[in-house]
Amino acid sequence: MTEIAIALNRFGLGGRPDEAPPGDAKRWLLGQLDRFEPRPPSIAAAPQRQTVVADLADFYEEQRGQAQLRRAAGGAGRRGRLRMQPAAMKDMPDPEAQPGMAQMPDAMANVPDQARRFVRRQAHDYYLNLVGARTNAALAAPAPFVERLVHFWANHFAVSADKLTVIGLAGLLEFEAIRPHVLGKFSDMLMAVERHPAMLLYLDQAVSIGPDSTIGRRIAQRGRQRGLNENLAREILELHTLGVNGGYAQADVTEFARALTGWTVAGITRGPGQRFIRGAPGEFAFVPMIHEPGPRTIMGRNYAQEGEAQATAVLADLAAHPATARHLATKLARHFAGDAPPPAMVQRLEQAYLRSGGDLPAVYRALIDSPEAWTPAPAKFRSPWDWSLAALRAVGTREVQPQPAAGLLTQLGQPVWRPGSPAGFDDIDANWSGPDALMRRVEAAERLAGRTAETIDARRLAPRLLPGAVSDATVQAIARAESSAQGLALLLVSPEFLRR
Amino acid sequence: MFDRRAFLGGAAATGAVLLAAPHLAVAQAATDRRFVFIIQRGAADALGTLAPTGDPAFAQVRGAFAEDFASGARMGDFTLHPNLAEIARLHAAREALFVHAVASPYRERSHFDGQNVLETGGNAAYALRDGWMNRLLGLLPPAESRAIAVSATVPMVLRGSHEVSSYAPSALPDASDDLLARVSALYERDAELHAAWQQALQTRAIAGDLAQAGGRNAAATGTLAARLLTGEGARIAVIETGGWDTHAGQRARLGIQLRGLDAMIAALKTGLGPDWANTLVIVATEFGRTVAPNGTGGTDHGTGSMAMLLGGAVAGGRVIADWPGLGNAALHEGRDLKPTIDLDLLIASAMAEHYRLDPGRAGRTLFPNIASARPLEGLIRA
Numbered sequence: 001m002t003e004i005a006i007a008l009n010r011f012g013l014g015g016r017p018d019e020a021p022p023g024d025a026k027r028w029l030l031g032q033l034d035r036f037e038p039r040p041p042s043i044a045a046a047p048q049r050q051t052v053v054a055d056l057a058d059f060y061e062e063q064r065g066q067a068q069l070r071r072a073a074g075g076a077g078r079r080g081r082l083r084m085q086p087a088a089m090k091d092m093p094d095p096e097a098q099p100g101m102a103q104m105p106d107a108m109a110n111v112p113d114q115a116r117r118f119v120r121r122q123a124h125d126y127y128l129n130l131v132g133a134r135t136n137a138a139l140a141a142p143a144p145f146v147e148r149l150v151h152f153w154a155n156h157f158a159v160s161a162d163k164l165t166v167i168g169l170a171g172l173l174e175f176e177a178i179r180p181h182v183l184g185k186f187s188d189m190l191m192a193v194e195r196h197p198a199m200l201l202y203l204d205q206a207v208s209i210g211p212d213s214t215i216g217r218r219i220a221q222r223g224r225q226r227g228l229n230e231n232l233a234r235e236i237l238e239l240h241t242l243g244v245n246g247g248y249a250q251a252d253v254t255e256f257a258r259a260l261t262g263w264t265v266a267g268i269t270r271g272p273g274q275r276f277i278r279g280a281p282g283e284f285a286f287v288p289m290i291h292e293p294g295p296r297t298i299m300g301r302n303y304a305q306e307g308e309a310q311a312t313a314v315l316a317d318l319a320a321h322p323a324t325a326r327h328l329a330t331k332l333a334r335h336f337a338g339d340a341p342p343p344a345m346v347q348r349l350e351q352a353y354l355r356s357g358g359d360l361p362a363v364y365r366a367l368i369d370s371p372e373a374w375t376p377a378p379a380k381f382r383s384p385w386d387w388s389l390a391a392l393r394a395v396g397t398r399e400v401q402p403q404p405a406a407g408l409l410t411q412l413g414q415p416v417w418r419p420g421s422p423a424g425f426d427d428i429d430a431n432w433s434g435p436d437a438l439m440r441r442v443e444a445a446e447r448l449a450g451r452t453a454e455t456i457d458a459r460r461l462a463p464r465l466l467p468g469a470v471s472d473a474t475v476q477a478i479a480r481a482e483s484s485a486q487g488l489a490l491l492l493v494s495p496e497f498l499r500r
Numbered sequence: 501m502f503d504r505r506a507f508l509g510g511a512a513a514t515g516a517v518l519l520a521a522p523h524l525a526v527a528q529a530a531t532d533r534r535f536v537f538i539i540q541r542g543a544a545d546a547l548g549t550l551a552p553t554g555d556p557a558f559a560q561v562r563g564a565f566a567e568d569f570a571s572g573a574r575m576g577d578f579t580l581h582p583n584l585a586e587i588a589r590l591h592a593a594r595e596a597l598f599v600h601a602v603a604s605p606y607r608e609r610s611h612f613d614g615q616n617v618l619e620t621g622g623n624a625a626y627a628l629r630d631g632w633m634n635r636l637l638g639l640l641p642p643a644e645s646r647a648i649a650v651s652a653t654v655p656m657v658l659r660g661s662h663e664v665s666s667y668a669p670s671a672l673p674d675a676s677d678d679l680l681a682r683v684s685a686l687y688e689r690d691a692e693l694h695a696a697w698q699q700a701l702q703t704r705a706i707a708g709d710l711a712q713a714g715g716r717n718a719a720a721t722g723t724l725a726a727r728l729l730t731g732e733g734a735r736i737a738v739i740e741t742g743g744w745d746t747h748a749g750q751r752a753r754l755g756i757q758l759r760g761l762d763a764m765i766a767a768l769k770t771g772l773g774p775d776w777a778n779t780l781v782i783v784a785t786e787f788g789r790t791v792a793p794n795g796t797g798g799t800d801h802g803t804g805s806m807a808m809l810l811g812g813a814v815a816g817g818r819v820i821a822d823w824p825g826l827g828n829a830a831l832h833e834g835r836d837l838k839p840t841i842d843l844d845l846l847i848a849s850a851m852a853e854h855y856r857l858d859p860g861r862a863g864r865t866l867f868p869n870i871a872s873a874r875p876l877e878g879l880i881r882a
Contacts, residue, residue, distance in 0.1 A: 204747050207796050225563065227795025231747050234609070234801070244610045244625070250833070420742050421542075423612045433692065434654045434666040435700035442683055443675045477686045482678065489679060495690045 001376050001496075002468035009500040010336060010379055011368075012144035014390030015465040017456065029368050032143035033361055038179045040140070042399075046133035047126045049176065052168035053197070053282030055126075056268045059118045066114075115164075122168040127161055130171030131409075131416045132402030138389050140398050146182060149364065151385065152335055153178045154417075156328075157193045157240060158424030159202040161417045165268070169198035170417040186328065186358040187319035194236060194315060195284040197265040203232035203422060206269045210261035210292025215276075228292075233257035235422045241318040243327030248299055255296045259303060259311045262291030325353040331427065332367060338379040339428045342372040378499035381429035384412035386500065387441060391492045394465050395452040412440050442493050449488035458487035466496055533644060533778050533813070533854060534729050536768065537633060537657065537738045538761075540785035541615060542745030545799055546806035546837065547791065548754050550598050550819070553579040557826035561792055565751060578819050583758040586766040590810055594817035597809040597879060599846055601821050603787060603839030605869060609801035611745065614786030619657035621844060623869040632847070632866040633738060634660025639857055639865060647736035648703065650725045658738050665699040667728060703728075718760035719767040726771020739764070744785060748796040765810060777812035780854045780880065784808075784843060790835050791826055804837030809850060815881045844870050846879075853880035 001009070007025035008015045015021060022028030141147045154174040161170040177196045181189035193199055200206045208229035209216045219226050233256035238244050267281025279285045286308035295304040301317060303310050318324060329349035333341035349366050356362035367373060382390065388408055392400065409416050413432070419425045458478045462470045474494040481487035491497060551569045552558050554577025559566045573580040573588035578600070580588050590596035606617040606625070613625035621632030634657075637645040649658050649666040658664050680701065687693040718741070725737050741761065746753050761783070769776050788805035804824070809816065822840035824830050832838040844867040851866060852859040852875060859875040 204796055204798075207748065209795055211795070225793060225795065225797075229747060229794055229796045229798075230800055238610050244608075244613055250609065421611065421745075430654065430659055433696060434649070435696045435703060436651075436666040436668055438693070438696050439675070439700040439704060442679065446675045446679055473686060473689060477682060481682070486679060486682070490682060490686060493683060494686060495693055498693070 126168035205232035230257035246323035384414035630660030631657035722764035722767030802836035
């Protein structure tokens, strides 16, 4: 690959027929750090947090009403019913789910009508429109390299929209917590993410209660079991900051979980602390009455702060920790230089992170300056998201409808904001280059090309998308194609287009 | 009362016989053996699946969770979750074997590292770069080593140097044959794409019009897997299942999960028809969950778990366990079921018996760190 082809494809999101290729690869990339739009028109027009949250709050209100009715009727009503559905989003309007990592049962079969309607609303009105906004922002982006970084961080801080409460909120985490900070400090992004309702609900933090807190003790006196949930604490340490070998132990997880108690969401949380939460629905809230009192010791450091400030202080220390620098540097290097991140490059990014106090543009500059990211041989097999954007951009698409966009990504094996786990999608080639995945790309390429080929000549498009990087075999295959649509399909599935 | 020795079954008293069994290494005529590995991703709760209802501590420590086991198939001191009706029937027909309090060598609590150890067969995460099922293929005659992942991408356990396939139904329109032929030509000089593409074409020919069946729930996945395992298709398959990470609201969620798993097994058995008699299914998860429920009606990441061996090839109708007990003092790190049987050893032993392999060689190849351990015996019908 030439430097221009690398800048366009490995760092960017692929070329467009209506945009001239950059003149100077590195200058083009650096310039994007000033051109990025945190809130482009498609995202400004997408559903806002208040709307999504109001719907969620209404649903809970209905649920509470129903539970009271059941109790009044002496029914076997425990509040178990709502808990059944987080399992799956089977009722998505695009029902073409794949069986691979499918949640086991058809969970919605057991869900009351009202919950079913709620899921449909959250999925159709909010989730899909947010997917559309994300895709359209990337298709028309003035700074595609920074858009790629947004997608990278959203996957780093993954939430998965197959949990009921997160369906509509998952996209907002990216728009509200990632985009504003993608060119800022990592510590600010970390703080914004961990305080976001999507994260607090996804990893169960919103219902965690300090056993020795005012409410925790009251619950214990009544002989009921509710208390600490260490899910968010563990994933912050393992996935968001230090990394799995970052030097923490189980005791640190539990202590951090204690420090985090009290962090919750106003208006859309259930549980004993709920009526003590102040604030507009969907906003972060700190509730002293469920916060575990007392100082905490985490990774040998003492945190004597009271209340909300305690976990804030822990997060600030985690962001500055050398293990975090190493963890983030490794993931970035893997994303840009290949599955086996070159140690020298990891070290360079790590140093840039530590020297700048976690200033992300400083790290990105070190990335652009790393020779390891400019190897002429392709460094990565494009993920389905990456490939879809590149293909849509290649055929000149500026805007897609939400539903087909979401459906395409589901079919290709990478449903947007639904990685199925807080670890996000695995960023290695083998995850995406399987036989079946390849067949689906060919199917998708043929369909896409069939719709757009009349206006596009693949013979002229190829060198524009991949300057100096089109192989003779691909040139020949396109030239011999039986139709312009077939030629375009072959370009989209050519080895040099499948990789970056 | 609970007599821990009573559970030993075939597990402990084996050992010494093995080296004296050279006949096991004699190659057999090719059979129609099938092997299916079902991964429960997210750490399935063993105590909520096969409950040690005979352990006096169980009802107390599990509280309301224990109520689910008022019904359900009794198996001595254990009770199977009532939603596993088909698996209970397999047990009655001696086609189900449960091995409790098992664990891989992994002792931390990260899903992702735990799954990597479960799938690579190493003794630490990322110590090995290929999966134990892929290494197994190298020990088998070609007729028995065709393997497929019932998913769009190939999971770690099946990745490696031996070629494997993957398949999941797609709602995209089929590509035209002419385009497929041209893609074949385009990939000829690209080793990676060429290999993957050839696999994709073969699988497409076998799967036929099944793509329309959808495969959207567990039973459909079981049916699809069975279809891929019959006729000229694969002999080995891996199926991934998610949704087992029950940190909150476990009773309802686990109940639904188990019903799905049960339906998947039932569909697999029906779909395989007479081939079920030669089939071994292993169901396993990366680690267990805490013995005590947490504050949100769920359980957190733990250690000891449970594995199931199902199928006509299994010498079933038993629970194998060297039961560690659920009393406080018996727990791993004061919170988890203590593992007493190596999951690696169990899998290696089952593979050796199922495929009539030399157990030492099978063990060394699949799980290099258990090379010297003594295999379990009598898992598979002679």
